[in-house]
Amino acid sequence: MDNMLCDELLEEIFQRLPPSPSYSLSVSLVSKRWLYLYRNCTTSLSLRLTPHNSTIPSFSSLLSHYPSLLSLSLLLSSEPAATAAAFSDLLLLAVSTFCSKLHNLRFLAGPVSLSSLNSLSSTCIHLTSLCINLSRPILFTWVMKFPALKELSVFVCSGEGLLREIEFAWEYGSWENEDFDAELGLENLCLSGIRADDWGLSWLWRSCKRLKKLQLRNCGGVGDGGSFSSFVRCLQGLEEVELRTCRSIVDGVLLKLAKNCNSLSSLLVYDGGSREGLLRFISQCRCNLQKLDLRLPLDLNNEHLSAVALNFRGLLSIRLQSCCLVTGEGLKALGVAMSSGLEELALINCDVVEREPGLLATLGQNLRQLRKLDLSFNEMLFDKEFISMLASCNDILDLRLRGCKGLTNAAMVSMFKSCKSLKNVDIMHCCGIEAEAVELFVLNSPQLRRMQVEESKLSDVARTWASTKFIEVIV
Template sequence: MDIILCDELLQEIFHRLPPPSSSAVSLVSKRWRHLLHSSLSSLTLRLFPNHPALPSLSSFLSRYTYLYSLSLSSSSSSAATTTAFSDSLLISISSACPNLTHLRLSTGPVSLFPLLSLSTSCPHLSSLSFILSRPLVSLHFLSSFRSLKFLTLILVGNGSPDSISDHYTSSTELKLESLCLSGICAGDYELNWLWNNCSYKTLSKLVFENCEGVGDNQSFASFIHRLNNLHEVELKTCRSIIALILLKLAENRSDSLSSLLIYDGGSKEGLLHFIRETNCNLQKLDLRLPLDLDDSHLHEIGAKFNQLNILRLQSCCMVTGEGLKSLGLALSDNLEELALTNCDVIKRQNGFLVDLAQNLRNIKTLDLSYNHMLLDKEFASMISSYNNLRTLKLRGCSRLTNASLISLCKNCKHLESIDMVYCHGIQVEGVEFVILNSPELRNVQVEDRKVSEIARRWMRNKFIEVQP
């Protein structure tokens, strides 16, 4: 076989092999190992600081001729992943991977010189994720990455933030499409370089995670006001700045924003103001606000965003069944994906899901994960309304039994994917029943011990993928 098959055909076969098999390819022969290395375009490595093989990392990476995407992380604690360690990795990458377009370096903070070297050695980098430590170096070096479109910047450390606002404008505009910032503090004024030099025409996604500031508020406000192509905003654990961001988003008169995500820390009044005053028409809304979302928000969402396609609510304890039902009625014509994860209303109000389902007959994706009080009777009555369902997530619904799966197969003939992990009441027979009686099923997530040999044969014959 090694002689008969040409290089191109072998590489095509390698691409189609599942991960457990592909890892053994390099053991067959030197030719196969060389072809495997030369054909891989993406690589993820977990490294050990001070490992004796690290000095030869550059030589190792140079074997992967067509490597375009690289992700490096460290297996050690943050104390061991020093700047010197990350810098040495970055220098190795610069010398060995000139064709890189995507790089994620999460081993620890890096310094300025290796980043400048990277920008010169890898001119095609379009996606870059790295860590900087305080006190901040100037961010002017980012203009050296001429192809950069996706930037993730993580700040760490307790160094004193800069006290002078940086209003320097680069001669080269940073044409980012996505900007993700993590760990920003109130005094990180070097961040203003981004607000002054990012193109307001190209940026379509903005993410803040674990942030307590935005640099200079005036520079940030001016930046947000100019954005006219912003489609997605994500705010995760940013309680101290979320009111400011929502206020400035509401003042932006562009109608381009279509997706908003807010997790773990909100502003009740700020969210209400945004919903009422924004000029956008959201298509996707994802909220995890246990104490900052109530029925007043749901009523305003239903009145303002009646074109919503995707609604995800997680651990929202202050909303009621009546509020959710009124929202469902307002969104009945367009909503195709609904997530009610760890929904406290299901515990408090029996039959609520049945009433809600009667107004949402266009749902194709339904996520009811971690609703431990959901019972077979309510599930069976609810699922009869979801005849167009394609994807169902029941992870952690521990009280459901095989009886629920019988109702599911009876009503949802187009089911393509189901997640049943941690559903302790669902047993081997129920998994077999779903696999046999779902003609369009292609993906099953369930514990391996619940998949019988009979079920495995059916899955092979029907090309169904199983995941733990």
């Protein structure tokens, strides 16, 4: 049989295999021919390395066996900054040498130098997505050397060898270029660890005129001096904004968004901000917001929910996590206002679900258009409350109950009886749900395509039926 299959046909088969280590191991053990063909057609690879002198030759040799790589993810075990920086440059040089076809590179192997990025730009000309670590001082003019780049993620760390970076910046005229605006093609930008005294950001903000998505994580500023005024220039066309752990700048960013961005459709704010700043944004924003995701344990209350219900009538998705000050009154008012359009509701680790009996039943009666429901990590959610909500929400496609320890087998029976269209279910860490109920659920869910559950709760019958019905089971 092996001789009857030509190389092209085998490669086509290998490309259709699921991206699982077990499949790749099985294929590589058949024969040297299969191993060679599998590597030759592999387009995606993820590696985790430990800094060592012998690693570089081995890494280079490994990459030489994967000529078709389009996506590479590389993670380096934590090491002292000086060691990681020097090692990272050698790794990136190997990537530049052997992976010229790359479209996506996730290189979290320590801070990289400007010289190594310059080498990467000369060979990997097709890069559309890049994720890297940078040391201070931060320069971004090197982005101009990647004309195809659409997505950029930068994690800023306090690295060593700053003098070398400064010398390189002068040599290549990077500082002089700071005075001139560019027309970068970036559409998605993620920055982590930016401080208020970081220079070099002003040029980036002025040059990002096509941004659609902006993510700021653990940032204490958007750059020094005039960076905030330049920051406003990239907001006009934004559609998605994520602000994670950026307490010192959240209010300022939200105010600028409310005044300068009319195209915003999705907003995520985690762990930061003030009640007044968030309320001011909700009240002043005139964009057609469709998705709102908030994790603000002590900064979100019913006043904010009332403002959302009043100003964001077109909302399709609202996700709340660990919001301790929200009560049933606020959620019920929101449910009434959004009754005709809300498609996704998430109340993750929200104790209001446990505090107020009947809340979920009321929400279910109002939100009959729900397609996605996430009640994860509500440990004291019991069958009665959950089942009463499902009785009204019959069209749910995606249901997540991870960590709901109070649910039992009765909840599973209600799920396949009330929600005939379920396609995706997460019941990981639900202690009260047993293997018998999981088996019954698999047998009686005709549309199910994906299920997350512990391996110990999968009987042989459930496994067989899941395979027969092409259900992806994640354990």
